[in-house]
Amino acid sequence: xxxxxxxxxxxxxxxxxxxxxxxxxxxxxxxxxxxxxxxxxxxxxxxxxxxxxxxxxxxxxxxxxxxxxxxxxxxxxxxxxxxxxxxxxxxxxxxxxxxxxxxxxxxxxxxxxxxxxxxxxxxxxxxxxxxxxxxxxxxxxxxxxxxxxxxxxxxxxxxxxxxxxxxxxxxxxxxxxxxxxxxxxxxxxxxxxxxxxxxxxxxxxxxxxxxxxxxxxxxxxxxxxxxxxxxxxxxxxxxxxxxxxxxxxxxxxxxxxxxxxxxxxxxxxxxxxxxxxxxxxxxxxxxxxxxxxxxxxxxxxxxxxxxxxxxxxxxxxxxxxxxxxxxxxxxxxxxxxxxxxxxx
Numbered sequence: 001x002x003x004x005x006x007x008x009x010x011x012x013x014x015x016x017x018x019x020x021x022x023x024x025x026x027x028x029x030x031x032x033x034x035x036x037x038x039x040x041x042x043x044x045x046x047x048x049x050x051x052x053x054x055x056x057x058x059x060x061x062x063x064x065x066x067x068x069x070x071x072x073x074x075x076x077x078x079x080x081x082x083x084x085x086x087x088x089x090x091x092x093x094x095x096x097x098x099x100x101x102x103x104x105x106x107x108x109x110x111x112x113x114x115x116x117x118x119x120x121x122x123x124x125x126x127x128x129x130x131x132x133x134x135x136x137x138x139x140x141x142x143x144x145x146x147x148x149x150x151x152x153x154x155x156x157x158x159x160x161x162x163x164x165x166x167x168x169x170x171x172x173x174x175x176x177x178x179x180x181x182x183x184x185x186x187x188x189x190x191x192x193x194x195x196x197x198x199x200x201x202x203x204x205x206x207x208x209x210x211x212x213x214x215x216x217x218x219x220x221x222x223x224x225x226x227x228x229x230x231x232x233x234x235x236x237x238x239x240x241x242x243x244x245x246x247x248x249x250x251x252x253x254x255x256x257x258x259x260x261x262x263x264x265x266x267x268x269x270x271x272x273x274x275x276x277x278x279x280x281x282x283x284x285x286x287x288x289x290x291x292x293x294x295x296x297x298x299x300x301x302x303x304x305x306x307x308x309x310x311x312x313x314x315x316x317x318x319x320x321x322x323x324x325x326x327x328x329x330x331x332x333x334x335x336x337x338x339x340x341x342x343x344x
Contacts, residue, residue, distance in 0.1 A: 037215040044199035047221040061086040065223030073135040083334035090246040093283035107330040112313030130316040139227035153188030157236035161243035162195030167269035179261040249312035260293040
């Protein structure tokens with residue numbers, strides 16, 4: 001059954017790689033690239049998962065635009081295909097996403113040396129390159145960032161725990177509101193960064209009714225996702241979440257203090273994903289980070305930096321020369337892998 005599902009996926013990706021589908025996709029992305037960060041509904045509208053959004057051998061590499069962003073940073077053509085898997089989420093555990101392990105690419109790009117050790121245990125080669133947001137350009141121009149900064153003033157930015165494909169989360173929004181309201185009086189603006197799936201579920205309406213400004217980084221298949229997120233975080237003074245996820249590492253990397261008002265949400269959806277998330281909540285790294293960031297303080301402590309350096313690779317940024325070396329190495333690993341595959 002698993003082999004059949006994967007084969008069907010591969011066929012659908014192949015069928016959709018045609019000039020007409022690509023033209024329609026490119027037009028949609030171009031249209032979205034002109035939208036404001038507050039245009040959360042048009043930015044969140046669904047994009048077909050099998051649209052030709054990537055040239056990658058492993059389509060997941062371009063979730064959140066990761067592969068496109070890395071190629072642009074390195075000056076590589078968009079047609080180039082990386083010979084590694086890009087780990088697209090933050091894991092404070094030894095879990096690895098099934099969709100990434102299904103790939104026939106033997107090497108991985110991840111964010112921290114902690115994660116490279118996880119892959120080593122699985123017999124995979126992995127390279128740590130830090131938070132991907134470092135390699136992304138800003139969505140807003142310098143002038144637009146300045147203009148937004150003047151309009152927003154001192155800004156508190158909230159990242160609610162978000163749903164996943166196949167899993168919807170629910171948490172006590174009133175409790176979150178009360179915790180945030182306790183410190184919001186010292187800020188001119190409260191912004192809420194909504195995940196695209198939760199916008200489609202209408203979860204933004206609660207916050208808009210409070211008078212809080214809702215923004216989004218866009219759809220998972222939109223290559224401007226990280227550039228938008230970078231500009232959103234840049235114009236904040238304090239970030240808050242009710243879980244430990246990628247925005248935490250991005251905030252600390254961008255020197256924005258972060259507080260977690262932790263809530264364990266209710267979940268509905270696939271049983272397998274529920275178990276994955278429940279197991280994740282039990283992991284030691286996850287609980288270490290939750291504990292350290294649950295203290296209400298308005299600066300980044302040395303202990304917080306140490307934790308995030310280790311688990312999230314906030315000090316593992318590579319320059320262009322180092323990244324190109326990784327690309328060369330993984331090309332060789334891939335060639336060896338393919339030769340061995342033929343022999344077997």
